[in-house]
Amino acid sequence: MGGEIVRLLQPLGVEAAIQAITQCEHQSGEKQRQIELALEQARYDPTRAHRQYDTVDPDNRLVAGELERRWNGALAGVRALEEELEALLRQRPAALGVEERQGLLKMGPIWRPPGIIGAATAVTRKRIVRVVLREIVAQVEGDQIHLLLHWQVAITPA
Template sequence: MRIDAAVSAEVLRAISPLAIEAALKLIAECKEASSEQLRQREFALEQAHYEAKHARRQYDAVDPDNRLVAGELERRWNDCLATVARLEEQIRSLRNEESSAVGDDERVTLMALAGDLPALWNDAAASVETRKRILRAVLKEIVVTVEPGRLHLVLHWQGGDHTRLEVLKNRSGQNRFKTDAATEQLVCELARLLPDHSIAPVLNRLGVRSARGQTWTQLRVRNFRSVHRIPVYREGEREERHELILTEAANRLGVSNMTIVRLIRDGLLPARQVCPRAPYVIRESDLDAPAVRQAITKGRPVSSDPRQESLPFQGAD
């Protein structure tokens, strides 16, 4: 189960929206090649019709008593008709391929789905056979080396690259439905910031699943905490530690959430995240830093990148 989870996560990382975009581009190139083949087949079919009509005229003009010549002309006529039938079948097949190509609406849908690949992978409608077909399409083989307490995996991709992974082995008496230590640590840290009903969507957006492969709900988070003896989040717990989240920091400074995000990304306001998509945690004392106050007062500084230029705006007359 742990190997399955580790390999699935690595494959989902590889099948990113950029990879899907590349696949769609390849489909478009194949469609162009198919269109060119279709034009060539249509020209060949036109020539084959001409040759079939010519062979028929020759057959009709021969003396029936000359059986040797008539037989040869009949064979040529039949060969021409077989060529016509073969080309017509090829043209029908190529036209069906064109009609089944990815359209604009389907392209938009695929790119939208690409943003939530873990949810698609773990959806109940996705069969085991479908997942296996995807894995076989991108992976050539998986080599596993067993060591005490851990497994070393080498994923050989179809393109020739390889990726190394490490998976912890189950300890003696540990069943396969035990949640991994990373998830337990993640819930521990999130529980110091958020209540159960807010932890569940964070875990689901990250693609983290329970030990039985289920998505998280408020009840499952609560049961998980109870089993692992993780204290519940208390209202006002962050305030006691003098910590703020993004919205609280924005309200304290009287600015928008996006302004706080810019300050964090510019390195002016220290902040930490337990994991991607988790709330930013900001120390209350950092809001009074001179660099932060100056940036808010004067606005965000213009980038020093020479490729970015300021556009002058002239007021209306």
């Protein structure tokens, strides 16, 4: 399968794969920034709700109960955004290093067996495959396995 990927991706496809990985990294960074901004706003809400709760007359239980409910809701919103941000940071793929980018541009050395100078790590190879393939269908016939590769997009030279 590595040979098939090399055949179809050189050289324009490699550039497209690098651009797709870079775009995915950028989108992940943008989503992180949006969550951080929402979290900053959300952290203000519990503080305001707490101040309102503290200023209410304790004898007015109906108002105090409503303000406490709002305060708890604001705290829950902050917790939810913090958890979403943590999950995003855990799932964020590592950025391609300079050496990996240069190796991708050469593409030939990428698919050498591990341990040989210039060979990419298994992680890099998997990332490339995930970017360019949508689905792999395996069919077993006797002692042979036939693979049907469904590509993400048709890559044609400009």
